[in-house]
Amino acid sequence: MQRRKFIKQSSLTLAGIGVFGSLLSNNRINEINLSVNGKRIESRIFELAKFGVDEKGRGFRVAYSKGDIEGRAWFMELMKKAGLNPSIDAAGNIIGKRNGKNPSLKPIAFGSHIDMVPDGGNYDGTLGSIAALELIETLNENNFLTEHPLEVIIFGNEEGGTIGSKAMVGDITNDGLNQKSQIGLTMADGIKAIGGNPENIQSCIRKKGDIHAWVELHIEQGGILEKEKIQIGVVEGIVGIVHWEVTVEGFANHAGATQMNMRQDALLAASKFIVAVNEVITSIKGTQVGTVGKIAVQPGAYNVIPGKVQLGLEIRDLNAAKIELLFKEIEKRAAAIAASSKTKISFERQANESKPALTDKGLQQIIDSTAKSLGFTTKLMQSGAGHDSQHVADIAPSAMIFIPSVGGISHSPKEFSTATDMANGANVLLQTILKIDKL
Ligand code: GLV
């Protein structure tokens, strides 16, 4: 395997006392010799996991929570030590900078997010964030200066609607800022809590051309790479995501005294609706997905017929028009269910939706050839998960690198990726950035 060619990071950090270190003066170190410290990546994954654990021992580093704030402070401290001089922009994104040889060039940026879903796992977002820092430290330890300035970006609130990256590309509305985040604060108040400035949100906007290229390393979150025994996924596109709050209104009445044919049972109608969503989504070929992942029943008692049900509907696909088409079909089915059950079903489309995005073809090729030159197998694939990269793609050539998720599990405490796969991904990220730097 070609990775054997790498000089171990430790041999170089110890001021040239390693086998290869003594042979190479710093200015002769070729980028191909650089390699990340896989152990350091894994130990930091575990360290970050300690922030945001709730009283039940579950991972709860949800955006804008105490755990998120503490985890961000820990991360910024490491960024400071790495000389990145981190700052927080108006949307709460953490940005660290490293100078290049040529200050007139636009920065190459990379990073991810460190917030998580409730009861989430330790790898989603954190891998790309910790690997970005690792890349900087590897360059520091080898006194390697790139031509372009480099930026590490840790986006705020990825899991609650990719808020930080949307704001950075000017895609956040007042409605979006007023929407409630997962912990109940409005996005605006949450952004304030993490050190941003929602009143001046526009100040974080980056325009087309401001960033030379953006690359995000991430766990796959599905099971394709593991099943096909592929080490590196090259992402060709990221799905769009649209959410609707669905309200089913019936009539709450006595569950003993109301005859079956006299009922307006909102939960019964909601159940039929959930089945209909599944039927509509699977009625046509393709990789589209649709989920009802949230339900609240009122009043919620054994002896009362449910009067009102609130559901959360989500549809994802790489093709925005297909999402609209599927939703129209779901609306039709809902109208029929409402008529037959004497209920009312209404939809409220949520702000902060994500458009589908294709990654940059040139960057895909660089990642693919870089991974292959390091001896890794690769596969071109789409991302069913949403990512900040899909918004950054509006203003800069963007790309994503995936590594396998064991068992294809994500958004779960069982989420896991091996230290070897994480180091492989980080080395592909490092060498990809160095190749982009040469272009
Ligand atoms: C984010 O991880 C999402 O896909 O919802």
Ligand code: MN
């Ligand atoms: Mn993520």
Ligand code: MN
């Ligand atoms: Mn996620």
